[in-house]
Amino acid sequence: MSASNDSADLEALFDSIATDYQPVAPQPAPQPAPVPAATGDNDELQALFDSVASENVAPPPAAAGEGQADHPDNWPQQEAVFNRIGQMARILHDTLGQLGYDKLIEKTVSALPDAKDRLAYVANLTEQAACRVLNATDIAGPLVDGMESRSRDLGAAWDKVFANQMSPEEFRALAVETRQFLKQDLPGQTKATHAQLTEIMMAQDFQDLTGQVIKKIVMLAQELENGLMGLLIEVLPEAKKTEEVTNLMNGPVVNAEGRTDVVVNQEQVDDLLESLGF
Amino acid sequence: MAADPKTRFLVVDDFSTMRRIVRNLLKELGFTNVDEAEDGAIALQKLQGGGFEFVVTDWNMPNMDGLTLLQTIRATPTLKHLPVLMITAEAKKENIIAAAQAGASGYIVKPFTAGTLSEKLNKIFEKYGQA
Numbered sequence: 001m002s003a004s005n006d007s008a009d010l011e012a013l014f015d016s017i018a019t020d021y022q023p024v025a026p027q028p029a030p031q032p033a034p035v036p037a038a039t040g041d042n043d044e045l046q047a048l049f050d051s052v053a054s055e056n057v058a059p060p061p062a063a064a065g066e067g068q069a070d071h072p073d074n075w076p077q078q079e080a081v082f083n084r085i086g087q088m089a090r091i092l093h094d095t096l097g098q099l100g101y102d103k104l105i106e107k108t109v110s111a112l113p114d115a116k117d118r119l120a121y122v123a124n125l126t127e128q129a130a131c132r133v134l135n136a137t138d139i140a141g142p143l144v145d146g147m148e149s150r151s152r153d154l155g156a157a158w159d160k161v162f163a164n165q166m167s168p169e170e171f172r173a174l175a176v177e178t179r180q181f182l183k184q185d186l187p188g189q190t191k192a193t194h195a196q197l198t199e200i201m202m203a204q205d206f207q208d209l210t211g212q213v214i215k216k217i218v219m220l221a222q223e224l225e226n227g228l229m230g231l232l233i234e235v236l237p238e239a240k241k242t243e244e245v246t247n248l249m250n251g252p253v254v255n256a257e258g259r260t261d262v263v264v265n266q267e268q269v270d271d272l273l274e275s276l277g278f
Numbered sequence: 279m280a281a282d283p284k285t286r287f288l289v290v291d292d293f294s295t296m297r298r299i300v301r302n303l304l305k306e307l308g309f310t311n312v313d314e315a316e317d318g319a320i321a322l323q324k325l326q327g328g329g330f331e332f333v334v335t336d337w338n339m340p341n342m343d344g345l346t347l348l349q350t351i352r353a354t355p356t357l358k359h360l361p362v363l364m365i366t367a368e369a370k371k372e373n374i375i376a377a378a379q380a381g382a383s384g385y386i387v388k389p390f391t392a393g394t395l396s397e398k399l400n401k402i403f404e405k406y407g408q409a
Binding site: 130131256262263264265269272273276278 | 295298299302337338343345367368369370371372373374375376378385386387388390394
């Protein structure tokens with residue numbers, strides 16, 4: 001375990017600093033040495049330790065104070081704490097086992113990284129698809145605009161023909177240009193546009209792949225939910241069960257059926273704002 | 279403020295796809311002077327640099343969310359006059375109310391259409407034109 005390695009390093013560092021700084025109190029110097037994660041653990045450990053200690057009078061809580069925790073003199077007390085934590089973990093494990101949750105938790109722990117990878121895959125594919133479509137529209141847009149302005153110009157020129165405002169030479173040039181446009185330019189541009197439409201269509205191929213992946217994750221989530229719900233119902237105090245989580249960042253409403261606290265379209269947004277006088 | 283095609287927009291969304299879509303829609307509507315920011319904090323920096331006349335922002339973003347951005351804009355004397363249109367997937371009524379109370383100029387729920395964006399922009403331009 002990395003934790004024990006850290007402790008050994010820390011201990012050595014602590015000792016070396018402690019000998020340098022004899023007259024001063026030894027606790028502040030070694031603080032920067034531990035990896036940041038270790039401090040978080042210490043707080044939790046401290047809280048757990050305090051709760052255990054208050055119950056079990058033997059080890060004085062001060063012994064686990066930060067900075068001093070790794071001093072060699074404190075090892076006996078630490079050992080007592082670790083033993084106690086070990087016992088608690090054992091009890092928790094047995095209880096969960098009796099309730100049938102050990103298998104569930106085991107499965108969950110192994111399934112979650114897999115689900116994470118799958119979701120990352122979905123995010124990746126959908127992002128690629130979005131980019132492909134946006135690129136295609138970026139290419140097709142100017143093509144269509146070009147066709148539109150070209151035909152508008154030609155149409156205007158032909159209006160002049162019909163209004164008898166064109167010389168025979170101009171008419172001839174217009175006829176040649178129109179022929180060129182109809183036979184070459186236009187088919188070329190529609191073909192290029194069509195290629196982009198095909199690209200947009202093909203960019204939807206993610207749906208099949210993500211659909212399969214998402215189905216798997218939905219199944220996993222359902223199993224997880226069932227298990228965790230069972231656990232929560234047994235463990236949670238009655239009052240907590242009905243508490244609603246209020247939060248303003250929920251993302252899209254996935255299922256609005258039967259809910260009165262959400263809007264489902266823009267009209268409802270507008271109506272709500274209007275009813276409030278905005 | 280009329281619907282000047284030179285109006286300088288700042289589009290704030292953490293997803294580049296959505297920024298691109300909004301930018302394209304604005305272009306379709308004739309607004310080509312558009313800059314982007316990927317969260318509220320970056321948006322605020324850009325806004326404080328000056329020159330922007332319209333903010334279109336998402337709600338749920340890292341670092342600084344859209345509501346906080348809106349509140350900060352309204353609390354900053356040099357920025358508080360800016361129209362702020364929210365385009366967000368947040369569809370709870372309390373979200374809409376919170377945004378309105380914080381001084382949002384408009385609220386569009388995702389998924390949205392080009393027509394909705396155009397309508398809301400016009401409405402905001404009209405309102406600011408009168409003011």
